[in-house]
Amino acid sequence: MQITWETFKRCIEExxxxxxxxxxxxxxxxxxxxxxxxxYLTKKQFITPKNFEEESSIPVEYHVMYSISYGTPxxxxxxxxxxxxxxxxxxxxxxxxxxxxxxxxxxxxxxDHPILQRPFLTLHPCRTxxxxxxxxKDSRNIIVSWLSLVGPIVKLDVDLNYxxxx
Amino acid sequence: xxxxxxxxxxxxxxSCINPSFWHKFTQLKLDVLKLDESxxxxxxxxxxLDSQMKPIIEVDSTSFNNYYNGSKFYLPYHGLLINxxxxxxxxxxxxxxxxxxxxxxxxxxxxxxxxxxxxxxxNLFLILSYADLKKYNFYYWFAFPxxxxxxxxxxxxxxxxxxYKEDELIRLCKQYxxxxxxxxxxxxxxxxxxxxxxxxxxxxxxNNFSKNGNELDCIIFAFSDxxxxxxxxxxxxxxxxxxxxxxxxxxxxxxxxxSFRLNRKGSEIKCDNxxxxxxxxxxxxxxxxxxxxxxxxxxxxxxxxxxxxxRLAKMKDSMSPTSLAEASVDLNLKxxxxxxxxxxxxxxxxxxxxxxxxxGTLGCAVARNLLAWGVRTITFVxxxxxxxxxxxxxxxxxxxxxxxxxxxxxxAAENLSKIFPGVTSGGHNLTIPMPGHPVGExxxxxxxxxxxxxxxxxxxxxxxFLLMDSRESRWLPTxxxxxxxxxxxxxxxxxxxxxxxxxxxxxDKACEVxxxxxxxxxxxxxxxxxCYFCNDITAPGDSLKDRTLDQQCTVTRPGVSNIxxxxxxxxxxxxxxxxxxxxxxxxxxxxxxxxxxxxxxxxNLGIIPHSIRGFLSMFNxxxxxxxxxxxxxxxSDAVVKLYEEKTFEFLLEVFQKPSYLEEVxxxxxxxxxxxxxxxxxxxxxxxx
Ligand SMILES: [Zn+2]
Numbered sequence: 001m002q003i004t005w006e007t008f009k010r011c012i013e014e015x016x017x018x019x020x021x022x023x024x025x026x027x028x029x030x031x032x033x034x035x036x037x038x039x040y041l042t043k044k045q046f047i048t049p050k051n052f053e054e055e056s057s058i059p060v061e062y063h064v065m066y067s068i069s070y071g072t073p074x075x076x077x078x079x080x081x082x083x084x085x086x087x088x089x090x091x092x093x094x095x096x097x098x099x100x101x102x103x104x105x106x107x108x109x110x111x112d113h114p115i116l117q118r119p120f121l122t123l124h125p126c127r128t129x130x131x132x133x134x135x136x137k138d139s140r141n142i143i144v145s146w147l148s149l150v151g152p153i154v155k156l157d158v159d160l161n162y163x164x165x166x
Numbered sequence: 167x168x169x170x171x172x173x174x175x176x177x178x179x180x181s182c183i184n185p186s187f188w189h190k191f192t193q194l195k196l197d198v199l200k201l202d203e204s205x206x207x208x209x210x211x212x213x214x215l216d217s218q219m220k221p222i223i224e225v226d227s228t229s230f231n232n233y234y235n236g237s238k239f240y241l242p243y244h245g246l247l248i249n250x251x252x253x254x255x256x257x258x259x260x261x262x263x264x265x266x267x268x269x270x271x272x273x274x275x276x277x278x279x280x281x282x283x284x285x286x287x288x289n290l291f292l293i294l295s296y297a298d299l300k301k302y303n304f305y306y307w308f309a310f311p312x313x314x315x316x317x318x319x320x321x322x323x324x325x326x327x328x329x330y331k332e333d334e335l336i337r338l339c340k341q342y343x344x345x346x347x348x349x350x351x352x353x354x355x356x357x358x359x360x361x362x363x364x365x366x367x368x369x370x371x372x373n374n375f376s377k378n379g380n381e382l383d384c385i386i387f388a389f390s391d392x393x394x395x396x397x398x399x400x401x402x403x404x405x406x407x408x409x410x411x412x413x414x415x416x417x418x419x420x421x422x423x424x425s426f427r428l429n430r431k432g433s434e435i436k437c438d439n440x441x442x443x444x445x446x447x448x449x450x451x452x453x454x455x456x457x458x459x460x461x462x463x464x465x466x467x468x469x470x471x472x473x474x475x476x477r478l479a480k481m482k483d484s485m486s487p488t489s490l491a492e493a494s495v496d497l498n499l500k501x502x503x504x505x506x507x508x509x510x511x512x513x514x515x516x517x518x519x520x521x522x523x524x525x526g527t528l529g530c531a532v533a534r535n536l537l538a539w540g541v542r543t544i545t546f547v548x549x550x551x552x553x554x555x556x557x558x559x560x561x562x563x564x565x566x567x568x569x570x571x572x573x574x575x576x577x578a579a580e581n582l583s584k585i586f587p588g589v590t591s592g593g594h595n596l597t598i599p600m601p602g603h604p605v606g607e608x609x610x611x612x613x614x615x616x617x618x619x620x621x622x623x624x625x626x627x628x629x630x631f632l633l634m635d636s637r638e639s640r641w642l643p644t645x646x647x648x649x650x651x652x653x654x655x656x657x658x659x660x661x662x663x664x665x666x667x668x669x670x671x672x673x674d675k676a677c678e679v680x681x682x683x684x685x686x687x688x689x690x691x692x693x694x695x696x697c698y699f700c701n702d703i704t705a706p707g708d709s710l711k712d713r714t715l716d717q718q719c720t721v722t723r724p725g726v727s728n729i730x731x732x733x734x735x736x737x738x739x740x741x742x743x744x745x746x747x748x749x750x751x752x753x754x755x756x757x758x759x760x761x762x763x764x765x766x767x768x769x770n771l772g773i774i775p776h777s778i779r780g781f782l783s784m785f786n787x788x789x790x791x792x793x794x795x796x797x798x799x800x801x802s803d804a805v806v807k808l809y810e811e812k813t814f815e816f817l818l819e820v821f822q823k824p825s826y827l828e829e830v831x832x833x834x835x836x837x838x839x840x841x842x843x844x845x846x847x848x849x850x851x852x853x854x
Contacts, residue, residue, distance in 0.1 A: 022433035025238055044237075046218065056219055059182065082222070083470075083479035084183035084304070089497075106505060110497055118189075119490060161433055 001133035002071030003142060005036055011143035012041045012064060014165055022161050038115050040065040041143075047079075047155050049095035058087070058095065062156050064147065065114055072128040073143055076113060076120035077154055092121050096154055108154065123150055141165035171319040174445055176400050177221055177393040179212070179291070181308040181467055184226035188304055188481050191247075194230060195297055201251055210243035210291055211236045214390040215428040217439060221393040221400070223291060223308070234347070239428065241351050241390055246271075246292040256296035256305055256476075261466065268292045268311045269463030273456050276408050279372025285352035285365075288404040294476070302485045307476035308467040312403040315461040316410070319446040321420060323396075326440035334361045339437040342426065351390050352405050355424065358384035370412050386442075388424040398425050398443055400465075410447060411455055418449030492588035499540045509770040512540055514742055519543040521623055523598065523643055524633035525578040526550070527722075528657050530562040531731030532631055533582055533591075539739055543590045544582060545623060548575040549597040559724060594623065599817065600638040601824040613821070614814055617642070625650055629738050632656040632698070633731075642817070644697050644800040648672060649810055653741060653748040656698045657734040659722045664730035666737055667777035669801065670695030670794050671748040690791045692749035695776050700795035723782055733778050736771075744769035752776035752791040797831040804830055 012028060019026035026043045041064040048057040060079045067074045079087045079095065087095065089110045098108070111122040128146070136145040144165045148158040199206070208229040212221065223243055228235055234242045246268055250256040272290050275281040281288050295306040330338065341363040342350065354364040369385060387409065391399030402423065410417055427439040455461070469475045482489050496512075503510050520536055522529045525548035533544050552560075552567040552574055562578045562585075575593030582591045596616055599605070605613045620643065624630055630652050632640045640656065647654040647669060654669040673693050744750035752775055768774065776791035796802055808830055809816050819826045 020238075023238075023430065023435050024433070027237060059184070059224075061184075078185070080183075080185050082180060082182040083306075083477055084185045084188050085479055085481060086185055086484045088483075109501065110493070118185075119484065119493070159433060 001129050001137065003073070003132065004071075005066055008066040008073060008143065009039055011141045012039065014141055015041060015143055015162070018162060018165060022159060024159065037066055037068055040115060043156070045156075047095065050097070060095075060155070062151075062154070063113065063120065064143065067114065067125050067128075070125040070129060072125055072132060073146060074114075074122060074125045074128070075147065075150060075154070075156075076111065076122040077156075078120050086119075089121055123154065136166075139166040171321065171446060174318045174320040174443075175397055176403055177397045178400050178465075178467070179223045179308075179310050180220045181293075182222040182224045183306075183479065184224060185481070185484055186227035187225045187229055188479065188485065190227035190230050191295075191297065191304075192299060192302075192485070195249070195299065199249070203249065203251060206230075206247040206249070208245040208247045208293070209234055209236070210245045210289075211240040212243055212289075212392070213240050214392040214426060215239040215435070216430060217392045217394075217427055219394065221391060223310070225293075236347070241289070241347060242286050243289040243291055244287060246290075248292060248294050250294070250296045253296055253298070253305065256294070259294070261294070261307075262462070264292065264294060265309050265311050265463045265465060268309070269313070272311060272404065272407075276411050277456075279367075279412070281408055282367040282370055282372055282412065284348050285408075286348040288408060289351055289401065290404075302480065302482040304479040304481060305476050306479065310400055310465040310467070311463045312400065312465050313407055313455070313461050314464045315458055316403060316407055316450070316455075317448050318406055319448075321444035321446055323441055323443045325438070326424060326442055327438050329442060330361065335436070335438055337361060338363065339428070339435060342428075342437065343435065351401065352408075353388050353426075355386045355388050356384055357386060363388075366408075370409075372412060386422045386424055388426045390427075391425045392427055393425075395441060398423070398441070402443075406445075406447060407455065410450060411452060414452040416447055417451070418447060420444060420446045488587040491586060495537075495540060495586065495588065507770055510743060515739060516540045516542055518629050518742055519545070519627040520629045520631065520738075521545050521547065521627035522631045522633055523547045523639075524631075524635065525560075525562070525574040525593070526556075526633070526635055527559045527727035528633035528659070528731050528734070529631075530560045530578060531728050532633060532657075532735055533578065534561060534585070535732055535735035536738075537582070537586050537589060539735065542588060543627075544579075545591065545627065546575040546578045546593040547596050547598070547620070547623065548573075548578070548593070549595060550574045552577055559727065594619065596620065598634070598639045598642055599821055600636075601641055601820045601827070602638060604822045605818060613818075617814060617817060621646055621650075624652060628653065629742070630654045631734060631738070633734075635659075637698075640698055641800055644669065644699060645805065645809055648697065648801040648806050653738070654697075655734050655738045655741075657730045658698070659726050659730055661721055662723045662726060662782035664726050664733075664780045664782075665698075665777060666730055666733045666780075667698060668695070668737060668741055668748060668774075669697040670776075672794065672801070672803075672806075673749065688755075688791065689751050689753050690776060690793050691751045692746060694793050695752060696792045696794045697798060697801040699800035700792060700798040726782060729780060729782075733780070737774070737778065740769055740771045740774045743771050744774055750774045754789055754791040799827045799831055802831055 016026050016028040026041055029040050029042060031038045042061060044059055044061045046057045047060050058079050060077055062075065062077045065074050079092050093108065106124060108121055108123055110119050112118065113120045131149065132142060132146060136142050139145040144158065144162045151158050208225065209231065210223045210225050210229065212223050229245065236242055248264060250259060268290060275287040291308060291310045293306055293308055295304060297304050326335065338355065338361055345353065345363065349365050352366060354366060354369055356362050356364050387405065389401050389405050391401050393399045423443045423445055425441040425443065426437060429436050429439045466474060469477045483493065499512050503512055518541055520541055520543065522532055522544065525546040529546060529548065536544055551571045552563050554568045557563040557565055557568065562581045567577050573593065573595045575595050579591040579593035582589055596619055598620060599613050599617055624643065624646050630643060630647050632643055632654065634640055644654065651671050651673060653671065656669065657666045658664065671693060741748055741750060750769065753773060754775065775789035778787055778789055780787045794801060799805060805827065
């Protein structure tokens with residue numbers, strides 16, 4: 001199932017409004033030109049990985065964007081050391097407690113951020129359409145529904161209060 | 167109340183740089199700042215929500231904005247970016263002076279009372295930096311200036327919940343969140359009557375000596391920090407400085423301070439993690455605060471090794487387009503490994519150095535396929551220039567390359583690097599000496615040089631591709647490769663036929679061969695396999711004169727070279743992947759009905775044939791394998807031995823008089839016709 005850009009935009013705007021109410025820290029990014037497909041939602045949080053030796057806690061930034069080619073939302077993330085160098089894909093997997101047995105390359109792989117054109121670890125969008133179709137066809141806010149399901153894979157928990165949007 | 171007074175200790179900040187900070191900084195440096203070394207004003211951010219072990223100051227791309235635009239729950243830190251244009255200036259600049267200059271700004275903001283109106287001015291940091299934009303290396307050093315002479319003592323500390331009731335805390339928290347962001351870092355809490363938050367300048371007048379200490383009795387000094395329960399944050403140091411300066415009557419007194427810390431409970435923000443500190447201010451005279459000779463501005467951040475020194479951020483991997491391209495290419499191959507070929511050894515492929523003899527249709531296409539497999543070292547040898555007919559078939563050239571009559575080898579290498587800058591590619595304009603091309607006095611030195619260069623190139627590479635357009639030019643490289651025991655892949659084209667083969671590598675090493683071979687299967691171990699010239703002898707001629715193979719004038723169907731090049735690369739990769747490498751045995755079937763070529767002794771990519779012969783007219787392949795011919799003019803023991811003994815002297819004789827090879831091998835029918843090359847084509851009926 002694909003969603004339109006307009007649906008995506010409405011959903012993330014609702015999401016951000018509720019985030020403000022809930023004192024959550026999602027931020028919506030709109031370029032000055034307000035071009036289509038360039039509005040996206042981000043959130044930064046610090047996670048404390050158990051098995052990452054270098055630092056006690058590391059920043060992780062999550063981006064929710066619209067994929068023109070898949071017609072679905074995509075979730076990507078990046079994490080960095082305090083000098084600004086990015087964690088490699090393998091390091092980030094480790095921080096997220098992925099194990100070798102899981103099909104990491106198919107699930108979470110490095111792709112270019114469609115708006116920033118920089119590499120981000122991306123939750124592979126090829127099955128998103130299927131998930132939306134099978135599980136959230138009737139949701140009023142499909143972004144909330146989808147993010148609540150896939151977010152926890154990458155340590156991004158969506159507060160239950162958001163469910164009232166669905 | 168404890169009577170043991172220990173010096174109060176503060177938790178210093180740790181810097182945390184968002185990668186977007188370096189991206190923005192680079193952009194500004196290139197487009198706006200250029201060589202301007204004047205100090206730039208930037209923003210840093212910190213939060214008092216959800217305590218961290220290490221309190222951090224963050225900077226990101228928005229740090230360069232003119233106006234503060236921090237995220238929710240973040241507070242501003244005023245920053246000074248002092249960038250040096252050379253590493254020497256960065257190393258040699260006077261750090262004490264730099265931090266003092268920042269301190270002077272603080273001193274001024276305190277003395278003038280500006281910091282009372284706009285308390286966020288007490289939050290000041292600096293970054294001393296040097297950006298090596300060619301290498302994407304950023305040297306930097308953060309400092310959070312404080313005066314080292316201000317030494318308060320710790321008396322006691324406890325949770326805010328001990329002094330305020332729950333409803334008071336809720337009220338306090340709400341008032342706090344309503345404050346303007348510049349007033350959140352430092353403020354006052356009035357405890358007289360209804361608890362309420364007050365701005366600093368409502369109670370403290372600049373330089374107002376007349377204010378009576380009693381008036382501040384019901385006032386608690388509060389500041390936003392976020393760190394350990396046992397210590398206050400760094401911010402408190404400049405806050406105390408401000409208080410000592412504007413309320414000198416408090417010097418030496420015991421005062422309550424509150425570390426105002428937020429925490430999230432579901433969707434609610436609370437302040438019950440806040441801590442009350444009982445602190446004895448130093449007994450210092452106002453006049454002495456800034457002018458005391460013992461007062462120095464300190465606060466440089468220790469580096470990752472806990473030493474006082476700058477840090478280095480190596481941003482190449484995420485900023486250099488070349489590195490990004492390399493990572494993407496590698497990732498693509500890793501995906502293949504992960505999804506389909508878990509055993510494939512990509513490093514082995516990546517580190518294989520490939521020499522391409524010939525930069526024509528085959529050479530160009532082979533190079534591109536090698537790139538796609540992640541090969542990083544590709545060298546071309548050719549003696550031609552790019553002509554107008556080339557670009558449409560030879561996919562590394564463009565029309566522009568024809569105009570300058572550019573050399574093929576070097577142009578192919580240049581263009582390959584344009585396609586993928588991560589490749590190490592070189593081109594050598596070299597004519598390979600050939601049998602039957604007599605070398606006169608004038609060409610002797612040149613020929614010797616060419617020969618020596620070829621030997622050097624072959625010995626420096628791991629896989630040698632023979633991709634020339636004539637049979638004679640393959641002879642010398644075949645011989646050198648046989649002598650040096652190099653992995654050699656040969657590709658030759660006819661009009662709609664092609665031959666790809668790997669040459670045998672003649673080692674004494676015993677080759678393991680699968681024990682159970684069916685009666686329909688024959689197997690040749692890798693060290694017994696023949697070369698292009700061994701097969702040559704046995705290859706029957708074709709009746710169709712147009713279908714010639716491997717002659718300079720050969721006209722080919724356009725797709726043939728792409729197919730052959732692709733097969734040549736895939737064959738090479740399979741050989742590289744096989745645990746025995748070029749010694750991997752080749753299997754082939756004797757019966758046309760036996761489709762089932764042995765799957766034994768195959769590598770992770772499948773079986774490894776000796777040769778692949780393709781017929782585009784039938785769209786089919788056959789996979790014959792042949793043993794080394796003991797009278798081969800290129801790879802037989804007799805020829806190799808003589809070459810190794812006499813080297814160039816032997817070669818010269820062959821160049822002068824190809825029939826010399828007949829004498830060596832006892833072969834009589836080598837060159838029937840010197841001017842016209844033998845017709846080497848074959849057809850599928852004869853090939854099994
Ligand atoms: Zn041979």
